[in-house]
Amino acid sequence: MSAVEAVLFDVGNVLIHWDPRHLYRKIFRTPDGRPDEERVEWFLGTICTTPWHIRHDLGRSPEEQTSELIRLHPEYRSEIEAFYGRFQEMIPGPLDGIVAAKQRMRTAGIPVYGLTNFGAETFRETRERFGFLREFDGVVVSGEEGMIKPAPRIFELCVSRFGLIPGRTLFIDDSERNIETANELGFRTHHFVDERTCLETFRKCALV
Numbered sequence: 001m002s003a004v005e006a007v008l009f010d011v012g013n014v015l016i017h018w019d020p021r022h023l024y025r026k027i028f029r030t031p032d033g034r035p036d037e038e039r040v041e042w043f044l045g046t047i048c049t050t051p052w053h054i055r056h057d058l059g060r061s062p063e064e065q066t067s068e069l070i071r072l073h074p075e076y077r078s079e080i081e082a083f084y085g086r087f088q089e090m091i092p093g094p095l096d097g098i099v100a101a102k103q104r105m106r107t108a109g110i111p112v113y114g115l116t117n118f119g120a121e122t123f124r125e126t127r128e129r130f131g132f133l134r135e136f137d138g139v140v141v142s143g144e145e146g147m148i149k150p151a152p153r154i155f156e157l158c159v160s161r162f163g164l165i166p167g168r169t170l171f172i173d174d175s176e177r178n179i180e181t182a183n184e185l186g187f188r189t190h191h192f193v194d195e196r197t198c199l200e201t202f203r204k205c206a207l208v
Contacts, residue, residue, distance in 0.1 A: 002168050004188060004205040007105060008158060009136075010149075010173040011116035011123075014192050015102070016094050016130060020044055023089040027079055047073055048083045056084075056119040059146045087122050088129060097195040099132050101208045106135060110207060113162050114139035115155070115171070117148045138162045149173070150181040159185075170205055172198060 012018040024043060025035035044050075047069065056065050062084035069080045105112050114136045116123065120143035127133040140158050142148040149155070155171075158164060166186035173179055174192040182189050190201040202208045 004170045004207060005168040006111040006113065006162075006164055006170075007102075007207065008113045008115050008164070008169055008171045008187070009098075009102065010171075010175075010178070010192070011114055011118060011133065013174040014095065014172055014198075015098055015132070016126070017092050018090055020048065020083065020090045022092055023082060023086055024079075026089070027082060043076070043079065047076055048080060053083075054117075054148065056122070057117045057142045057148050059120065059143045062087075062119065062121055084122065088125065091126065091129075094130060094132070095195055097199055101199060101202050102132065103135070104208050105202075106137075108207075111137045111162075113137055113158065113164070114141075115149065115158050116140070117142045119143040149175065149178040152181055152185060155182060155185050155187070170201070170207070172201075 009015060021040055021044070024040045025037070028036040028039040028043065030036045052065070052069065056062065066081055066084055070077050073080065102112055114133075116139070118126070118141050120141060123141045123143065138161065140154065140161065142154065145154060145157065147154045147157075159166060167188065169187055170190060171179070171182040171187040172190045172192050173182070176191060179189045179191045190198055192198050199208065
């Protein structure tokens with residue numbers, strides 16, 4: 001098997017933690033002050049849903065997203081406005097071990113790239129917060145391109161834009177569907193489930 005010559009990183013839940021529950025557990029509280037998990041799950045499954053948020057990942061602005069949803073659910077205006085207005089509260093911090101490994105790769109001269117399903121506006125503010133998100137040899141952001149993983153064409157865009165050879169590029173993502181597409185396109189892959197096993201893959205590939 002050929003050596004890995006480049007690494008293509010997902011961002012959310014690979015380099016940074018992301019979960020809207022971190023925010024909405026602060027917003028929905030029980031009478032005794034604890035997070036109201038039932039209301040949190042209902043709200044994220046009924047109002048600010050994953051299919052709704054994906055439209056932002058495809059390029060729709062936070063303003064358009066928010067105003068449309070408020071028209072449909074005016075009784076939840078403040079909670080809806082919080083989704084993008086307090087977006088950074090969904091991101092408690094980085095996955096330090098993976099960030100450190102990425103930096104060691106760059107120091108060793110291994111090209112590192114990003115491929116993320118992220119809105120253009122929210123990625124810009126997140127990149128301002130976390131300097132290591134500005135330290136790629138190149139990054140493809142779905143909201144800037146109008147296409148998202150697992151569509152093959154966004155992987156193909158990375159190949160053409162960055163000059164990647166899929167069989168010599170390791171792709172890391174926490175989504176099985178994204179991993180399946182990458183495998184079909186000939187990438188080396190690691191399905192991210194925790195830092196330990198990901199770092200083991202890096203070591204096996206002689207990347208760290």
